[in-house]
Amino acid sequence: MKEKFSKVLTKIQEADGILIGASNGLSISEGYHIFAENTAFLENFGDFREKFGFRSIIQGCFYPFPSVEEEWAFFSRMYNYFLYTDGASPVMKSLYELVKDKNYFVVTSNIDDHFRQSGFPKERLFEIEGNCRNLQCVKGCHNQLYPGDEIMSEMAQKQEYGKVPLDLIPKCPECGGPMQVHIEVDRNFLKGESWQTSYQTYQDFVEKAHGKKLVLLELGVGARNQMIKAPFMNLTNQEENATYITLNKGRELYIPDAIAAISIGIDGNIAEVLQQLVQMK
Template identity: 35%
Template sequence: MFSRIWTKKSTNDCSGPIDTLRQVLNHTDAVVIGAGSGLSTSAGFTYDGERFKQYFADFAAKYCIRDMYSGGFYPYSSLEEHWAYWSRYIYINRYQDAPKPVYQGLFSLVKDKDYFVLTTNVDHCFQKAGFDKKRLFYTQGDYGLFQCSEPCCRETFDNESTIRQMVEAQGYQIMPDGSLSVPESTTLKTKIPSELVPYCPHCGRPMSMNLRADDTFAEDEGWHRAAERYREFLRRHEGQNILFLELGVGYNTPVIIKYPFWRMTAKNLNAFYACINQGQAVCPPEIQRQSVCIHGDIGAVIAQL
């Protein structure tokens, strides 16, 4: 349907596109937010650099791991070490708040609108910022959930209590504000006690994270209810003034947010597509007249809106 030649519509001066987006936001009937990892990056959830060194210096020295993402795929020799790494990873990216209030700023823009969120992010930032749980569809899972690694069932399990125990067993103290502290003279452990390793209560196999990486991803009842609510939202607003607001979506999984947003905009002359992205703010020529693309930091643009 779309030409292979994309038109990048961002310029160094974003004032015009931002003004246009502000007007669309003020007059639209509904907003569909499509959020990718770039949104959480803007909020301060970076997976490398100083933040990685702060929490994983011991793993980095031991295994030459350079960022959190690659460390999640390292073939650790034991489940005790695997979950030591992952419990830190989950805690700081799911149970700690993002360093910057980008999600809160976004919520202030749409809270009085009829909105829905479709996201590939798994860090729970939308719900913590005040977004209605029934208006969220986390397509790729949730850092806060375990599932059977087989999986023998499509059930998921809340992991907050277990993750906190794992983190504390490594030597961390969880402070009242949720931050992690290492007591003086404490050497962090890179393994957890064997009794904390999670196993499926049904079949006894090891648990895994509820993250879509292959065909073992468990789409539980909550996932299917959210998918149906999203479909119903789109049916209810078909043909109406609707803003498809894409934030920080790359090209790892464009078929989930980016391409559907383009198609739905093209089919509805009353629809408008807005893309805010650092370096990848583009749209196809077919919807150029119904679009704005803003190259810049999402948090900074939201603040201007």
């Protein structure tokens, strides 16, 4: 295993560019599991579980709440759960330490905004499905996103009996209509100027990496993920100087035969693997 770790570290150090792909497995390694009915879910969302019957954060994100007061109570509490602490998790600290001096770009489907919280600059980040701290007009009457930290924090603190006071619920500054958290839970998800800019920066990074030593570092991306894993594997197959490195657990660790010779897979706890790589750096 040590030899494999050394090979991963060498590839990262020698790379001209590192494309990082992250999904739920990375969040789970931090202690946040949006698909689980675990102790953390019951402690933070147990009243919603009892009242509405959904069994995970992800189910709550798609739940048709009977009132806006209850909907905002859930989303503001989810915001608080993800971003209550200002500091980065040990997992994210390790990841940042590993790549901070390299030319890198991050593409992620995680909505917790832990990359920016950990020091990764917005310009090097494409959050495919948005994140839980920004707000948008439900109708998409205009392209702007709004920082929701202040109002979301206040709603999380002042809710009672699973409801937010009506006077706290945000309204669109342009049309006066309802707003929502900027995460992809319905067709209203705004792929406006900010989203398009991040997407284009992602494409530009890939284009500039053509022919160079490229590492595709994949963290906790499920075997069936088509948003990140499929493009990463295709890019690895197309680029003659690419190396595909994937960290995951058990059956979620998947490397197709077509790129097996230029791939490294590490089956284990992502937090421990990243920590070990940083210590060896």
